[in-house]
Amino acid sequence: MSSSGECWSSSRATALQGEVRVPGDKSISHRAVMFASLAEGTSRVSGFLEGEDTRATARAFAAMGVTMQQPSASERIVHGAGLHGLHAAADAIDCGNAGTGMRLLTGILAGQAFDSTLIGDESLSHRPMRRVIDPLARMGAQIDAQQGGLPPLRVHGGRPLRGIDYALPVASAQVKSAILLAGLYADGETRISEPHPTRDYTERMLAAFGWPIAFGEGRASLSGGHRLRATDVVVPADFSSAAFFLVAASIVPGSDLLLREVGINPRRTGLLQALRLMGADIVLERERELGGEAVADLRVRHARLHGIAVPETLVPDMIDEFPILFVAAAAAQGTTRVTGAAELRVKESDRIAVMAQGLRKLGVAIEETPDGALIEGGRLGGGEVDSVGDHRCAMSFAVAGLLAATPVQILDCENVATSFPGFVALANGCGFVLVTW
Ligand SMILES: O=C(O)C1=C[C@@H](OP(=O)(O)O)[C@@H](O)[C@H](O)C1
Numbered sequence: 001m002s003s004s005g006e007c008w009s010s011s012r013a014t015a016l017q018g019e020v021r022v023p024g025d026k027s028i029s030h031r032a033v034m035f036a037s038l039a040e041g042t043s044r045v046s047g048f049l050e051g052e053d054t055r056a057t058a059r060a061f062a063a064m065g066v067t068m069q070q071p072s073a074s075e076r077i078v079h080g081a082g083l084h085g086l087h088a089a090a091d092a093i094d095c096g097n098a099g100t101g102m103r104l105l106t107g108i109l110a111g112q113a114f115d116s117t118l119i120g121d122e123s124l125s126h127r128p129m130r131r132v133i134d135p136l137a138r139m140g141a142q143i144d145a146q147q148g149g150l151p152p153l154r155v156h157g158g159r160p161l162r163g164i165d166y167a168l169p170v171a172s173a174q175v176k177s178a179i180l181l182a183g184l185y186a187d188g189e190t191r192i193s194e195p196h197p198t199r200d201y202t203e204r205m206l207a208a209f210g211w212p213i214a215f216g217e218g219r220a221s222l223s224g225g226h227r228l229r230a231t232d233v234v235v236p237a238d239f240s241s242a243a244f245f246l247v248a249a250s251i252v253p254g255s256d257l258l259l260r261e262v263g264i265n266p267r268r269t270g271l272l273q274a275l276r277l278m279g280a281d282i283v284l285e286r287e288r289e290l291g292g293e294a295v296a297d298l299r300v301r302h303a304r305l306h307g308i309a310v311p312e313t314l315v316p317d318m319i320d321e322f323p324i325l326f327v328a329a330a331a332a333q334g335t336t337r338v339t340g341a342a343e344l345r346v347k348e349s350d351r352i353a354v355m356a357q358g359l360r361k362l363g364v365a366i367e368e369t370p371d372g373a374l375i376e377g378g379r380l381g382g383g384e385v386d387s388v389g390d391h392r393c394a395m396s397f398a399v400a401g402l403l404a405a406t407p408v409q410i411l412d413c414e415n416v417a418t419s420f421p422g423f424v425a426l427a428n429g430c431g432f433v434l435v436t437w
């Protein structure tokens with residue numbers, strides 16, 4: 001078992017209380033920096049996630065000649081280079097841990113006049129890239145990968161691209177976005193249909209930057225040859241980060257937490273529906289718009305949860321929330337069944353295997369299936385679990401510790417900084433008992 005890097009110990013807590021504003025949305029932050037870099041004029045991004053993933057994306061565009069300023073934490077002023085104003089980075093572009101960064105960049109770089117190399121960390125180097133390489137090749141791009149379609153990727157520039165009509169084989173906002181971004185540089189129309197609608201930030205933000213695009217109900221289409229015009233982006237708090245607190249307050253007796261300004265785009269809030277089916281008490285307060293995205297304050301109070309069969313239609317809308325859903329299931333009465341979620345096996349880790357292994361160590365009866373798991377709720381014990389460097393698994397195990405009979409030691413937690421810098425302090429501020437070493 002790996003014991004590299006930062007470790008945590010999470011102990012049983014009493015009621016969680018207070019107000020929390022989790023950091024900015026990761027998906028929107030990546031895209032804001034990308035689109036502002038390709039736009040004409042100066043854009044201000046506020047609420048930018050200062051996480052390792054999104055900083056790697058900002059560094060990538062700075063390395064390709066985009067001037068960026070950081071007037072304060074969580075703010076970027078981006079002086080766009082225009083669609084054809086990037087130049088080759090001096091070195092390989094390091095996307096760190098970020099699948100979103102690498103896949104969306106691949107689409108953008110396929111349209112450039114120069115060649116680029118994309119690299120990532122150990123986890124990203126094992127994530128499948130054929131899903132973007134194949135459709136981009138059909139558009140005329142040439143992208144070389146390692147055996148099995150793995151990074152590093154060499155994206156050749158100077159190839160004329162043409163629009164395609166593409167039915168996505170998997171529900172993936174990253175693949176959809178890579179194709180649409182290559183479509184900005186393509187001759188003719190690029191048309192996409194999805195097996196199930198996924199997060200639509202690329203479509204919405206391209207429209208906000210002035211690019212004509214039609215989208216909705218699992219379809220999107222655009223044509224090349226237009227311009228992106230600078231605009232300001234306000235990034236809401238990330239629902240996927242709020243998710244840990246939604247489950248924590250649901251399972252710890254006496255809890256009452258308010259999560260401020262959380263993005264509630266329906267393609268992201270599947271966990272909210274799943275938790276409500278399990279009996280959770282979560283109320284949306286002050287629903288409003290922030291920078292074109294729906295946000296709300298989420299009030300969550302402790303409730304007795306019971307097991308459910310998670311509806312498969314919810315899977316794409318809660319794809320990053322399964323590690324924490326597994327913890328909610330372990331704390332609930334009865335059995336929870338997850339199906340149709342094989343994508344979890346190709347995230348930062350094999351999230352089905354990592355969560356099953358960890359929860360089993362804490363005494364939970366859990367059976368893995370190829371596309372999900374069967375989780376028997378009941379008592380949680382303590383012990384040592386390995387997050388294998390997966391940020392969402394690390395934070396999920398920290399939530400499990402809140403109810404465990406003895407402390408839960410969690411290995412390999414440093415990657416929490418990829419999506420949720422400051423998690424430990426914020427969590428302890430509302431009642432977690434989390435120690436790092
Ligand atoms: O487009 C995005 O910003 C994301 C899409 C999802 O990935 P897939 O497209 O692989 O489903 C999600 O898991 C990831 O955290 C962010």
Ligand SMILES: C=C(OP(=O)(O)O)C(=O)O
Binds near residue numbers: 099348419
């Ligand atoms: C899957 C995730 O991100 P990415 O694909 O960008 O690495 C995630 O944040 O859970």
